[in-house]
Amino acid sequence: MVDSNSDTNFRSHAPGHWPEATASQWNDYKWQLKNRVSNLADLESRLNLTSEERAGVLLAGNKLAMSITPHFFNLIDPDDPNCPIRRQVIPRLEEAWTAPEEMADPCGEDSHMPVPGLVHRYPDRVLFLVTDRCASYCRYCTRSRVVSGVGEQRLETQWEAAFEYLEKTPQVRDVLLSGGDPLLLSDAKLEKIISRLRAIPHIQFIRIGSRIPIFLPQRITPELCTMLNKYHPLFISIHSNHPKELTSEVRDALGRLADAGIPLGNQSVLLKDVNDSVEVQKALVHKLLMCRARPYYLYQCDLITGSSHLRTSVSAGLEVIEGLRGHTTGYAVPQFVIDGPGGGGKIPLNPDYIVQRDHERVVLRNYEGETFEYPEPTPAPAAALAALKEQSSCCS
Ligand SMILES: *Cc1c(COP(=O)(O)O)cnc(C)c1O
Ligand code: SF4
Numbered sequence: 001m002v003d004s005n006s007d008t009n010f011r012s013h014a015p016g017h018w019p020e021a022t023a024s025q026w027n028d029y030k031w032q033l034k035n036r037v038s039n040l041a042d043l044e045s046r047l048n049l050t051s052e053e054r055a056g057v058l059l060a061g062n063k064l065a066m067s068i069t070p071h072f073f074n075l076i077d078p079d080d081p082n083c084p085i086r087r088q089v090i091p092r093l094e095e096a097w098t099a100p101e102e103m104a105d106p107c108g109e110d111s112h113m114p115v116p117g118l119v120h121r122y123p124d125r126v127l128f129l130v131t132d133r134c135a136s137y138c139r140y141c142t143r144s145r146v147v148s149g150v151g152e153q154r155l156e157t158q159w160e161a162a163f164e165y166l167e168k169t170p171q172v173r174d175v176l177l178s179g180g181d182p183l184l185l186s187d188a189k190l191e192k193i194i195s196r197l198r199a200i201p202h203i204q205f206i207r208i209g210s211r212i213p214i215f216l217p218q219r220i221t222p223e224l225c226t227m228l229n230k231y232h233p234l235f236i237s238i239h240s241n242h243p244k245e246l247t248s249e250v251r252d253a254l255g256r257l258a259d260a261g262i263p264l265g266n267q268s269v270l271l272k273d274v275n276d277s278v279e280v281q282k283a284l285v286h287k288l289l290m291c292r293a294r295p296y297y298l299y300q301c302d303l304i305t306g307s308s309h310l311r312t313s314v315s316a317g318l319e320v321i322e323g324l325r326g327h328t329t330g331y332a333v334p335q336f337v338i339d340g341p342g343g344g345g346k347i348p349l350n351p352d353y354i355v356q357r358d359h360e361r362v363v364l365r366n367y368e369g370e371t372f373e374y375p376e377p378t379p380a381p382a383a384a385l386a387a388l389k390e391q392s393s394c395c396s
Contacts, residue, residue, distance in 0.1 A: 008283050010248040010290075016074030017046045026070075029218040033135065038067040043090070046073070050081045056091035063306065065148035066091055068136045072215050075244055084242045084274040087310065089136055094309035101341075104145045104152065106302040108343025115165045117157025121345055125174035126166070129157055130193060134181040135215035140269060140310045142302040142339075147180055155180070167200055174205040176237075183212035183219055187227050194231045207235040209267070214240050217253035225260035237265045238293055241275050243283040251291045258292040265296030268334065270320070272312040278323030285324065285332040295334035300349075303341050314338070314349070322351040326367025 015021045018035065025031040037043050040057045043066070049057070060066055068089050076090075077083035105111075112121040119127040132146050132155040141147050146155040166172055175197050182190060197203050212219045213236075228234055236257060240246060258264060266288050270276055275284065285295045298320065301311040317336045324333045337346040356363040361375045 008243060008287060010246065010251050010287075012248045013074035014071070014249070016070070018070050018074075021070070027218050029216050029221075032069045032071055032216055032218055035070050036067045036136070037070075037073050038065065047076065047078055049090075052093040053081070053090050055093040056095050059093070059096040060091035061150065063095070063151055064091075064137050064139070064141060064144040065150050066137060067134075067148070069216050071217065071247075071249065072136050072245075075247070082273055084271075084280075085244055087274050088138055088140075088241065088271065091139055092309060095139060095306040097308065098305050099303075099308040102303050102305045102307065103341070104305055106142060106304050106341055107339045108341075109143075111343060115158050115161045117155060117159075118162045118165060120169075120172070121343065124171055125176065126172050127176050127178055128162065128193075129155055129179050130177050130182050131155075131180035131185055133179070133184050135184060135212055135219070138211070138269075140271065140301055140304060140307045142304050143180075144304060163196055166197070166203065170202045173202055174207070175203055176207050176209060178209040181210050181212050181215075182208050183210040183224070187224055190224075191227050194228075194234070198231050205233055205235070206231060207237060209237045209239070211239040213238050213253045213257070214245050214250055217247075217249040220253035220256050222256065225256050225262075228257075228262060229260040232261055235263045235265065237267050237296060239267050239269075240284065240288065240293075241268050241271060242280065243287045246284075246287040246291055254291040254293055264291075264293035266293045266334070267297045267299065268295070269299045269301055270312055270317050270336075271301060271310050274310070276312040276316040276320070278320055281320045282324060282328060282332075285328070285334070289329065289332055294331055297346070298334040298336045300336070300338040302339055318349060318351050321349075322367075325351070 014026050018026070021031070037046065040054070043049065043057060057066060066089070072085070072089065075085040077086065080086070109119045109127070112119050114120050117129045119129070121127070132149050134147060137148050145151050145153045166175065177193065194206060197206055238254070254264060268275065268284065275281055281298070288295055298317060300314055300317055301307055321333065321336050336349045338349060339345065340347050353364055353366075354362060355365050355371055359376060361373055364372050364374060366372060
């Protein structure tokens with residue numbers, strides 16, 4: 001059975017809508033960036049838009065820019081307005097509506113910044129916002145208040161103050177570079193940031209959050225990989241939501257990062273009619289493992305302004321985990337989390353496998369619904385131990 005929703009093949013979609021592009025242009029990330037689809041005329045010349053999409057594009061201009069790399073654009077099914085790729089990057093009318101529960105800064109990041117651009121919410125690690133630009137823009141972006149540079153706020157990272165804060169804060173042992181997309185910075189600029197962090201003795205662990213391997217795999221050049229390889233331990237968290245995103249180019253780009261010794265995790269956002277089913281998630285996590293990327297987090301979509309059409313119920317996420325755990329490779333199962341609205345941080349959610357619990361035992365159910373009992377430890381009675389000791393002395 002062939003199901004386009006759970007595409008398990010790795011294939012290239014190039015050159016698709018750009019038949020005039022030469023192979024060397026197509027493989028050049030600068031060409032990809034220059035040729036992004038970022039206005040209504042260009043979009044309509046390639047795709048028949050629904051009236052909801054057309055209105056969405058017109059209304060999105062002062063909230064979060066539209067921009068889609070040719071590589072990613074080719075994954076869109078032109079005949080399906082509900083295509084899971086399309087819903088992620090083409091604005092829709094509903095985006096202009098703000099539900100009462102929605103917020104501009106749903107994770108309360110702005111109130112946890114000791115220095116503009118540096119979010120210090122957990123005791124031992126920080127989120128460092130190093131750019132406000134991405135290769136393409138996700139309509140549900142939790143940082144759309146600053147990302148793309150057209151929204152209500154500007155990202156004004158105070159570089160020197162941020163480095164000085166990190167230098168004098170020894171409890172920070174883990175720095176997560178994010179934005180925007182750090183891999184959109186030049187190799188030189190990125191190396192300047194990473195080498196400065198590496199020079200701080202208490203910073204043990206550096207990681208980069210990036211959707212570039214998915215939106216713009218051409219950016220993962222051998223030169224970039226060679227540079228990153230000098231700063232281990234360095235991890236990268238990619239962001240992929242649907243199996244269709246894992247093309248042969250993406251697989252090869254992830255392979256280059258993995259070959260440079262970079263452990264890869266994937267963060268996925270649970271999105272309505274994009275990936276909120278066990279079937280799609282299972283195909284996604286299996287393809288991720290084939291790309292050497294370990295599913296890390298599955299996020300319940302943040303309460304970002306204009307996201308109600310993309311958010312799905314919490315129970316959909318729990319059902320996904322229920323449908324994966326035990327049924328497939330443990331490495332393939334991400335942790336489902338909700339970022340506590342207003343600044344609570346990531347809170348793990350799990351299906352309930354504990355049926356009953358008291359101080360003597362716990363009654364559990366397994367992935368097939370069978371129940372099992374695990375007794376809590378009972379200390380050996382003193383009298384029994386004394387008798388055993390007696391026995392040992394008579395045998396010696
Ligand atoms: C997600 C996040 C981190 C990293 O959290 P991990 O659970 O360690 O991946 C750090 N700081 C902030 C503000 C975050 O949102
Ligand atoms: S890549 Fe990340 S930061 Fe950029 S728009 Fe998408 S979710 Fe936001």
